[in-house]
Amino acid sequence: AQKVTQAQTEISVVEKEDVTLDCVYETRDTTYYLFWYKQPPSGELVFLIRRNSFDEQNEISGRYSWNFQKSTSSFNFTITASQVVDSAVYFCALRTRREHSGGGADGLTFGKGTHLIIQP
Amino acid sequence: DSGVTQTPKHLITATGQRVTLRCSPRSGDLSVYWYQQSLDQGLQFLIQYYNGEERAKGNILERFSAQQFPDLHSELNLSSLELGDSALYFCASSVGGASGGGQETQYFGPGTRLLVL
Numbered sequence: 001a002q003k004v005t006q007a008q009t010e011i012s013v014v015e016k017e018d019v020t021l022d023c024v025y026e027t028r029d030t031t032y033y034l035f036w037y038k039q040p041p042s043g044e045l046v047f048l049i050r051r052n053s054f055d056e057q058n059e060i061s062g063r064y065s066w067n068f069q070k071s072t073s074s075f076n077f078t079i080t081a082s083q084v085v086d087s088a089v090y091f092c093a094l095r096t097r098r099e100h101s102g103g104g105a106d107g108l109t110f111g112k113g114t115h116l117i118i119q120p
Numbered sequence: 121d122s123g124v125t126q127t128p129k130h131l132i133t134a135t136g137q138r139v140t141l142r143c144s145p146r147s148g149d150l151s152v153y154w155y156q157q158s159l160d161q162g163l164q165f166l167i168q169y170y171n172g173e174e175r176a177k178g179n180i181l182e183r184f185s186a187q188q189f190p191d192l193h194s195e196l197n198l199s200s201l202e203l204g205d206s207a208l209y210f211c212a213s214s215v216g217g218a219s220g221g222g223q224e225t226q227y228f229g230p231g232t233r234l235l236v237l
Contacts (some may be wrong), residue, residue: 033223045228106176107153107165
């Protein structure tokens with residue numbers, strides 16, 4: 001079975017601080033895809049990034065960066081110089097190819113989310 | 121705006137009733153997914169349709185069913201509703217979803233908030 005753990009339930013920082021959201025995943029499959037989504041107070045789920053299991057390159061997009069480490073099964077997300085608008089719940093998610101049960105793919109398996117509060 | 125639309129935005133109903141949630145995928149997307157977000161269970165995958173056919177099933181209750189129509193919109197039917205079915209129901213879509221996939225990004229709609237009283 002696959003699993004995503006976001007151990008930090010809530011993080012509160014002051015604006016302009018850097019903050020890292022942790023994500024640890026478990027899967028038996030060798031081909032898988034990792035995602036981060038943002039859920040602002042308005043409720044919608046906004047896609048942030050997708051990473052394939054065979055591509056361990058870290059990625060930076062503006063103030064956002066992602067650190068993928070297969071050795072520790074982690075896909076952490078860092079926001080640099082945080083802003084109040086970054087306040088939201090952030091979800092890490094996993095999707096695998098069903099290598100052990102007929103191929104295809106299931107839906108996303110989400111972590112419980114980290115509620116990030118950026119105080120002015 | 122993801123391009124995925126869901127109606128209605130809010131729904132209030134009573135236990136034992138039946139409701140239908142509707143989703144229109146992004147233009148060109150063939151796959152539709154349904155998810156349930158509740159305080160107890162978090163975000164859970166319910167079911168996926170690809171080009172009108174059921175492709176994958178998650179933790180969907182027998183009281184729930186879905187379908188995807190020829191114009192690719194999808195409906196999620198919830199029947200014999202219980203208090204515990206109160207949740208935010210998301211629809212997502214992606215370009216493909218045929219067997220061997222998994223890499224497509226799923227884009228989510230704004231959700232339908234269901235309250236069962």
